[in-house]
Each structure stands twice: as C-alpha cells, then as structure tokens.
Amino acid sequence: MSGSLAPSSLARLLGRWNPGAAPAYRELSDVVRLLVLDGRVPLDVALPSERSLSATLGISRTTVTAAYTALREQGFLSSGQGSRGRTCIPQPGPRGPGLTGAAGRAGSTGSGRSGLAGGSNLSGPPGLPVPDGLLDLAYASLPASGEVVHRAFAAALTELPALLPGFGYDALGVRPLREAIAARYTDNGVPTSPAQILVTSGAQHALNIVLRALASRADKVLVEHPSYPNALDAIRSAGCRPIPVSMPPAGRHPAESWDLDAMEATLRQQRPALAYVVPDFHNPTGRLMPDPQRRRLVRAAAASGTVLLVDETLRELNLDAVASTPLAAFSPAVVSIGSLSKSHWAGLRTGWIRAEESLITRFAAARTIMDLGGPVVEQLAAAHLVGALTEPLPARLGMLRENREVLMALLADHLPSWEAERPDGGLSVWCRLPSPASTAMAVIAPDFGLRLAAGPRFGIGGAFKYYLRVPFTLPPEELETAVLALRAAQDRLEAAPQLRRRPQALPVVAIA
Numbered sequence: 332m333s334g335s336l337a338p339s340s341l342a343r344l345l346g347r348w349n350p351g352a353a354p355a356y357r358e359l360s361d362v363v364r365l366l367v368l369d370g371r372v373p374l375d376v377a378l379p380s381e382r383s384l385s386a387t388l389g390i391s392r393t394t395v396t397a398a399y400t401a402l403r404e405q406g407f408l409s410s411g412q413g414s415r416g417r418t419c420i421p422q423p424g425p426r427g428p429g430l431t432g433a434a435g436r437a438g439s440t441g442s443g444r445s446g447l448a449g450g451s452n453l454s455g456p457p458g459l460p461v462p463d464g465l466l467d468l469a470y471a472s473l474p475a476s477g478e479v480v481h482r483a484f485a486a487a488l489t490e491l492p493a494l495l496p497g498f499g500y501d502a503l504g505v506r507p508l509r510e511a512i513a514a515r516y517t518d519n520g521v522p523t524s525p526a527q528i529l530v531t532s533g534a535q536h537a538l539n540i541v542l543r544a545l546a547s548r549a550d551k552v553l554v555e556h557p558s559y560p561n562a563l564d565a566i567r568s569a570g571c572r573p574i575p576v577s578m579p580p581a582g583r584h585p586a587e588s589w590d591l592d593a594m595e596a597t598l599r600q601q602r603p604a605l606a607y608v609v610p611d612f613h614n615p616t617g618r619l620m621p622d623p624q625r626r627r628l629v630r631a632a633a634a635s636g637t638v639l640l641v642d643e644t645l646r647e648l649n650l651d652a653v654a655s656t657p658l659a660a661f662s663p664a665v666v667s668i669g670s671l672s673k674s675h676w677a678g679l680r681t682g683w684i685r686a687e688e689s690l691i692t693r694f695a696a697a698r699t700i701m702d703l704g705g706p707v708v709e710q711l712a713a714a715h716l717v718g719a720l721t722e723p724l725p726a727r728l729g730m731l732r733e734n735r736e737v738l739m740a741l742l743a744d745h746l747p748s749w750e751a752e753r754p755d756g757g758l759s760v761w762c763r764l765p766s767p768a769s770t771a772m773a774v775i776a777p778d779f780g781l782r783l784a785a786g787p788r789f790g791i792g793g794a795f796k797y798y799l800r801v802p803f804t805l806p807p808e809e810l811e812t813a814v815l816a817l818r819a820a821q822d823r824l825e826a827a828p829q830l831r832r833r834p835q836a837l838p839v840v841a842i843a
C-alpha cells in the first residue's frame with residue numbers, strides 16, 4: 332500500500348495519546364508504533380509532515396520531530412531524505428531484528444529497563460534465534476545437560492560403523508532407541524514392546540503424525556483450555572476443530588485439577604475423534620492430573636469412541652516427586668507421545684509415539700509423507716540418554732525446584748496484583764493479571780528487554796487476555812531481572828492506557 336495519512340486521521344487514531352506519564356515525544360512515538368503494529372496505521376504510508384501534525388495536535392514541532400526520530404531509530408519509519416517518512420516494520424539486522432536503534436541501547440541509558448527504548452524485536456518467524464539482549468520468556472526450555480549429552484554422542488559414534496552398511500532409512504526409528512523407550516514405559520508400569528514405539532523428531536512431530544493418521548478435516552479434537560499453543564496450531568492446521576474444555580481456576584482442590592464433569596459431558600455430547608491432553612505438568616498451568624481423574628478420562632474416552640492422545644513431554648519434570656500412573660496403563664487404546672526436549676535438550680529433536688502395534692504401522696505410513704526417518708547418530712545418542720535418565724535428571728529437578736521458589740517469591744514481591752498459580756511441576760507459572768493486558772504486554776515487552784508469549788496464544792477465540800505464562804527456566808538473577816522488567820512494563824501500561832488498546836494481531840513469537 333502507498334499513500335499518505337492526513338493529520339486529522341492520525342489525530343483521530345491517536346485518541347488521548349498523551350497522559351503525561353513520559354516525555355510527550357515518547358508517548359507520541361509509542362502510540363504511533365502500536366498503531367503500526369496492530370495494523371490501524373497501514374505500512375508504507377507517509378505520516379503527516381511535522382509541521383501539519385504539530386499544528387493539528389497543538390504541540391510543538393520539536394516534539395513531533397523527536398517522536399519521528401525515535402520511530403526512525405526503532406525501524407518504524409523510513410528515513411528517505413527530503414521526503415516524508417513512510418511507515419514500515421523493523422527488518423532483521425546482523426545481530427537480530429533492528430538492534431541497531433534505541434533498543435540496542437536499552438539498559439545503557441541509566442533508566443535501564445524501565446525506559447521504553449526500541450520495540451524492534453517484537454516478532455519474527457518462529458524459530459529465529461532470540462535477538463541479543465532479550466530475556467526469553469516465550470520458550471519454556473532449558474539448555475542441554477551438557478556433559479551427559481556429549482558422552483551419549485561419543486558412544487553413538489563408536490556404534491555408528493555397525494549401521495553404516497544399511498540404507499539409513501528407518502520410519503520406525505533405530506532398534507536400540509525403540510528398545511530403550513519401550514523399557515522405560517515397562518519400568519513405569521506400562522508393558523511395552525519396541526514394536527509399539529515410533530521414534531519422531533520431537534513431540535510436535537509426533538502430534539502431527541498422529542493427526543495426519545487419525546484425524547480428517549472437520550473432525551473435532553477435544554483440547555484443554557488453556558493448552559499448548561503449538562498443539563492448537565497443529566490441530567487447526569490439520570483442518571480439525573478444537574473443542575475447548577476449560578481448566579478450573581487456580582485455587583481449586585488438587586483432586587479437581589481438571590474439570591472431569593465437563594470433559595465427560597463434552598466427550599459424550601460431541602464425540603470428538605481425538606482428545607489431546609497434557610496430564611503431566613500441563614503446559615501452561617503446570618498441573619498434574621490425579622489418578623482418579625485419569626481413570627475417569629480414559630473410561631469416558633472409550634465410551635465416546637475418542638482416541639485419547641496424551642502428551643507426556645513434561646512428565647519427567649516432577650518437581651514434588653508425586654506419583655502418578657501413565658494414562659496408557661489404564662487402556663491399551665491410549666496413544667502417548669513423549670520427548671527428550673525437556674528432560675535433556677530440545678536440540679536433540681527426539682521424541683516418540685507409543686501405541687498399539689497396529690496403530691504404529693499406520694503412524695509409520697503417515698510419517699513417510701512428511702519424512703523418511705530420523706538421523707541415525709542422534710537416535711543412537713538418544714538411546715543412551717533414555718537408558719540412563721537418572722543421571723541428569725536429579726540435578727535438573729533440583730535447579731528447577733529452586734527456580735520455582737525464586738520466581739514465586741519475586742512475583743509475590745514485585746507483582747502482588749498478579750495471581751500466580753504454584754505449578755506442581757513443569758517449567759512455568761501461569762499468572763492471572765489484574766487487567767486484560769497480556770497482548771499489550773507482549774507487544775511492548777522487547778522494550779523492557781523481554782520476549783513474551785501473550786496469553787491468548789494458549790487459547791481459542793481470544794481467551795486468556797488476562798493471563799501470562801512465565802517460565803522459571805532462567806537462572807535466579809535473570810529471573811529477577813525479568814520480573815522487574817515485567818513490573819516496569821506493567822507500570823508503563825498503567826500509566827499509558829492507550830497502549831493497552833487491543834492489537835488486531837497477536838505478535839508472532841515462537842513458543843515452546
């Protein structure tokens with residue numbers, strides 16, 4: 332689009348833009364930036380001249396000049412010589428999107444993280460590395476348990492020659508890894524043979540394979556609400572209809588962590604093809620489904636002819652060592668998916684599906700449409716990691732336990748108006764905010780040195796505007812920096828309610 336914006340049109344869009352909480356030029360540039368981000372000011376239009384805008388708004392020309400300069404630095408206004416600047420969005424630079432502007436100087440201004448600096452790192456295609464200088468609260472993930480992973484790869488390399496004469500294609504996965512995963516299920520009370528395991532490139536891949544094999548377009552898929560954003564996206568992009576069942580609010584009795592009455596009624600009335608659930612340290616709430624609820628869920632799914640698809644990605648992150656029975660122990664019809672991403676490292680890209688043998692054959696056929704198998708060395712290494720799970724896990728759990736306490740205390744101290752639900756396990760705390768500011772918070776977060784996933788990403792139809800997931804995967808000192816930055820962002824939104832106008836599109840942020 333090209334064209335220009337009349338001063339009166341921009342004035343109308345700006346509304347009450349200057350409550351006086353910050354210098355006027357900054358308030359003006361903040362609101363224009365938000366208007367560009369949420370699409371109310373289109374891209375590639377010329378903003379009014381400084382003279383005409385200052386006259387229309389009744390402010391000094393210096394203020395408009397400074398606001399336009401800030402927008403240029405942040406990458407929201409082109410800097411054509413002699414012509415009026417046109418709206419644009421920051422382009423990735425060599426160090427990540429737009430860090431050359433004021434955002435790159437955040438923290439060096441003396442005002443530190445409370446200053447609204449750049450704003451150029453807002454979004455990017457999922458999977459892009461986190462721009463330098465931002466604390467990442469969108470990924471709930473940990474670095475590798477390094478030493479153990481190294482050793483596993485060293486062992487894998489010594490085993491590789493024996494496999495080199497083969498073709499290297501294996502849609503089910505290499506035998507030693509399938510044996511190790513099956514043994515782990517068996518040890519956990521779910522007798523499993525290697526033929527019941529299909530190795531995948533992570534749990535997300537596993538979910539897509541199951542959807543491709545078992546769901547058709549327009550099929551209903553029961554989901555918890557909130558749920559894991561990438562699973563919701565996968566379900567929608569398979570053409571299926573997610574049917575949300577709300578999780579009870581925080582503060583419920585632990586025996587009622589899930590609303591089983593609602594789940595049973597939905598299964599009975601809607602008869603969904605699949606039910607996707609995360610009973611083990613549910614993402615984002617961190618809840619653990621108690622055994623009696625597990626039993627009821629399996630029974631209700633069987634009665635409605637629904638395939639229960641259980642995501643066990645977070646199962647090992649059992650911070651309080653509470654015993655629970657894997658859902659597959661209650662019925663052979665359950666399909667379970669798992670991953671090494673949270674117990675060891677997401678960079679391994681190793682996950683699996685456990686199901687009845689006949690289903691595994693269907694999954695293998697569905698898989699070969701997407702890929703022909705996983706890389707062999709990674710799988711050999713993963714076999715060692717699965718077999719020796721006890722080694723890295725206690726240290727990892729100890730660290731996470733401490734981080735959980737640190738984060739809960741920081742939230743209570745600095746954000747007392749937030750209701751933070753203490754998670755049973757997993758990697759994050761699901762917080763209810765005092766106002767529906769989650770998306771605006773995610774939009775301005777990069778200015779405070781943070782990358783955030785907005786609450787509505789975890790739901791359907793714009794729900795969870797009041798919610799934010801805060802991982803406790805960063806070290807304590809970075810958690811403190813992050814919470815102080817969240818507090819500063821909240822203060823900024825309270826002082827400048829115009830920033831809270833609901834953006835039309837959620838920021839595109841990769842989430843794990």
Ligand SMILES: Cc1ncc(COP(=O)(O)O)c(C=O)c1O
Pocket residue numbers: 471532533534535536559609614642644645669670671672677681682842843
């Ligand atoms: C519930 C859940 N399922 C699946 C995944 C994706 O796991 P993977 O990295 O194995 O694809 C995640 C990652 O955060 C998750 O939390």
